Amino acid sequence: MHINVYLAGQIHDDWRTEIKQEAEKKKLPLSFFGPMENHDRSDNIGEEILGKQADPIAKDEAASQLNNLRTRLLMEKSDVVIAKFGESYKQWNSAMDASAAVTLGKPLILIRPKNLHHPLKELSERAQVTVETAEQAVKCLAYLFETD
Template identity: 70%
Template sequence: MKLTVYLAGQIHDHWRDELKHHAKEHKLPIDFVGPMENHDRSDNIGEEILGKQPNAILKDEAASSFNNFRTTILMSKADVVIALFGEKYKQWNTAMDASAAVSLGKPLILIRPKELHHALKELSNKANIVVETPTQALQALSYVFE
C-alpha cells in the first residue's frame, strides 16, 4: 500500500523537506503533494495565465482561483492531510486547508505547538490526530504501515 499525503501549511521554511527526508529514510511508501511552494509563482500565476490585472486585488483574486483549483485537485486525491500550524507566520491558508480536509472527510493530522492549543481548539477537535512536531506526524503515519 502507498499513501498520498497533502502537506498543508506555510511555505516559508523547509518543514516539508525535512518530513519527506525522514519518510524516505524510514522507507515509508508515501507520495507527498501540497501547495505551490514557489511563493512568487503562487502570487503571479493568475497574471501568467490571464494576463496583467488592473490592480493588486484583482491580481490576488486571479491567483487564488488557480491556487484553489490546484489545491482542490491535489487534496481530493490525497489519502491523508497533514496541516502544520507554526508560531512565526500567519496561518490562514493552513486553517482553510485543514477545514477543507475535514469537509472532504480526509484523515487529518494537525501539527501545532501547545501555545496554539486554545486558538485551535475547535479545529483540533475535528482532526483525527493532534501532535506538536512534524516528527510525531511522521511517526503516526509510520504506525499505519505496521
C-alpha cells in the same frame, strides 16, 4: 499499500522537507503533494495564465482561483492531509486547508505547538491526530504500515 499525503498550509519554512526526509529514512511508501512553494510563482500565476489584471486585488483573486484549483485537486487525490501551524506566520492558509480537508472527508493530522492549543482547539477536535512536531506526524504515518 501506498498513501498519498497532502502537506497543507504555510510555505515559509522547510517543514515539508523535514517530513519527506523522515519518511524516506523510514522507507515509507508515501507520495507527497502540496501548495506551490515558490511564493512569487504562487502570487503571480493568475497574471501568467490570465494576463495582466486591473489592480492588485484582481491580481490576488486571479492567483487565488488557480491556487484553489491546485489545492482542491491535489487534496482530493490525497489519502491524508497534514496541516502545520507554526509560531511565526499568520496561519490563514493552514486553517483554510485543514478545514477543507475536514470538509472533503480527508483524515487530518494537525501539527501545532503546545502554545497554540487554545486558538486551535476546535480544529484539533476535528483532526484525527494532533501532534507538536513533524517527526511525530511521520511516526503517525509509519504506524499505519505496522502489522504486528
